[in-house]
Amino acid sequence: RRRVWLSFKTKPLRGWHVQQLRRIALASKVEEDGLLYTDSDTAFVKPFDCSTLWQGDKLRLFYRPNALANPEWPEHPVWAENAGKLLGVKNGKSALNDYIGQLVSWRRDSVVGMCERIEKHTGQHWVAAIGNVRRFSECFIYGHYVDDVLEGAGHFHDTHDLCRMQWFAPPPSEEEFRTFIAEMEPYQVAIGMQSFLSLSVNDIRRIIGA
Known part of the structure; x- marks a missing residue:
């Protein structure tokens, strides 16, 4: 049985929606410079050093360049379009990139800036803005923010899915x-x-x- 999360501020949400919102919200609650997210159905089977996610002061951003030119998943172009709408970016240079991955690394300061950008553009709290879109991906929102708003600042791109x-x-x-x-x-x-x-x-x- 799957739960439905109800709020006066958003459309009805599923658990996977709420999980994504929690990932974003975490950035305002911690002090670490870099955040690494993964799902509960993931298991590490080799040694892994988080310092490898950094190149100097730049953090790894996983992406599949131009993957949406021939998308494998029909929802991904929708998520990409809605990410642009939330950020006020139309037909940005990242429009065809896919940012979905199981080991997702984000900069805390970039997440905070992303939320501020969404609030400024939409006039809503970022949770309400994203929750009312409903068809969204936190990975696409962050990726579009980094590439189209920050123009890649603070990140290096990596196409290897870990x-x-x-x-x-x-x-x-x-x-x-x-x-x-x-x-x-x-x-x-x-x-x-x-x-x-x-x-x-x-x-x-x-x-x-x-």
Whole structure:
């Protein structure tokens, strides 16, 4: 059973909407310069040092350049368009870029600036503005803000997805799961099995040796 989150300030939201809003809100509650987000259905299977996300004072921004010219996911162009509307950016240079990833790194100061930009442009609190759009992605909003508003300042771009993800059914057998891990790219440090696949958490932990 899935919950619906109701508010007088936004349209009805699902849990995944609220999760995205929490990611954004966290930036105003912590002091760290960089934030790394991942989903609960992600597991690290190789050593990983967060310092590798930085190049000097620039933080990694994952993106797939021009991926929306031939989108694999029909919702992604909608999310990109709505991100531009929230930020007051039309047909920006990032319009065809895809920013969705499982290991997402953001600068805290950039998130705060993004929220201020949304509020200034829409005249609403950023939660209300985003929540009333409803078809949105926090990754697209942040990516468009960095590339179209900040013009990339404080970031370097990286096209290597650090997490190998399986999104669709059927769930893998144990042999297929082990092959999935064995065939990770050298730069990948984590794997993700979409929660809707209904794999046993205990089985996942056993297979990855956690």
